[in-house]
Amino acid sequence: MYPGRRLWRACGCRIRGSAVGLRCILVKVMLNMTSFSGLNLMAPLMKAVESEGYSTPTPIQLKSIPHLLGGRDLMGLAQTGTGKTAAFTLPMLQRLTESGNPSQRNSPRALILAPTRELAGQIADSIRTYGKHLKLRSGVAYGGVSIRSQINMLSSGLDVLVATPGRLLDLMNQGHCRLGRIEIFVLDEADRMLDMGFIPDVRRIAAKLPAIRQTALFSATMPETVLKLAAGLLTDPIRVEAAPAATTVEKVDQRVFFVPKDKKSDLLSKLLTNSDIKRVLIFTRTKHGANKVALHLDREGVSSGAIHGNKSQAARQKVLGEFKSGRLRALVATDIAARGIDVNGITHVINFDLPNEPESYVHRIGRTARAGASGVAISFCDSEERAFLRDIEKTIRRSVLVDENHPYHGMAPAPANDRGGMPGRSRFKSNRPPRRSGGRSGQSSHGGHSGHGGQARRPAA
């Protein structure tokens, strides 16, 4: 049978020869190409994906899964929120099932390295979810909790181990984990590994992996060090990109409030009187700052919790669980602690302090635009943070709306080299009078600010 006819039959189309029939084939082929059924995933994985309610693969899944199933190495430029965990987990589970090697004591068959405990825990949860109809055994190992149960888990024989680098090295050095049987290695959030100083640990771990293996590396950005690391780890990798940072952040309604440092808490209280802010993630630069903001919110009657590196793992998990369940309306976090937090339905992100790294800004605001959703990101900017704002605008290749509709605007004097100051210094400088954005006038009360409308101006690009 000639191929066209076979395709015709496969499509189940009976109106041969007609334009309707041809259109029917094309639509079916295209739907198949962009749906999970076109990805050749095995039935137990399809069942799990369906029960998660995923109707279509995300772009990173569409681009990665076929190559990973085919055994290629892969370098993925993707940040959290793009569905990258399923992109590497689904093919990994399929290949481990198909290769069928038995699990052995202290010798996992696949290793996923993640920079933080939160991210490692979430990846392990995803593996349990996607692998629930398979017979593979998985486990997670990170620091800050007893090593004993992790030793027992490894000795019982695992197929997939998710780990943070430090704890994995401890387990390896004590003889509880050997990497000689690793078939698949995934390095997640490589750029964050770099920020956290983990690259030497990653190299030490990678040196113990067998030469014949499949490797995937994911990173939201590709600094030189990460590229060098990738060159040493990957063999002839396929390169995939979810979406450049600038297009991902376009889904987020971003605005900035110029406010003196000592008025930030008051401004936060005012904003939180708006009931549209249902689930809010608030970022501070320091651990001490996170505690202070959470205490302030408690005093104001806003249910909140803080997570940062000084909190025990148990305390972090408890707060995160309460935020996920909706018992807490606000979660205050530092960048590192918030890394990898996977909470759906975050309506707003508030940058109580602006980050000095533009990439952190992109990571932060991406928390409110998970898996195709949109959201609002509000940044407080005091006079010392204006240079950070300029760097951010350069990175995201757009200006952030200035919201003047609050009592503290104009209280912080603009430095000479800032917006409206020395000509030519800012790419987004404007000397035009403020113009209103959105449909509403500047009449909305400060407490009623919804992150939409109100009086705001977009500096000319």
Ligand code: AMP
């Ligand atoms: P990740 O980027 O892996 O952290 O995933 C972000 C969120 O997207 C998680 O809550 C996933 O459950 C969700 N997700 C992953 N793949 C899909 C999909 N194909 N459709 C809808 N949601 C998805």
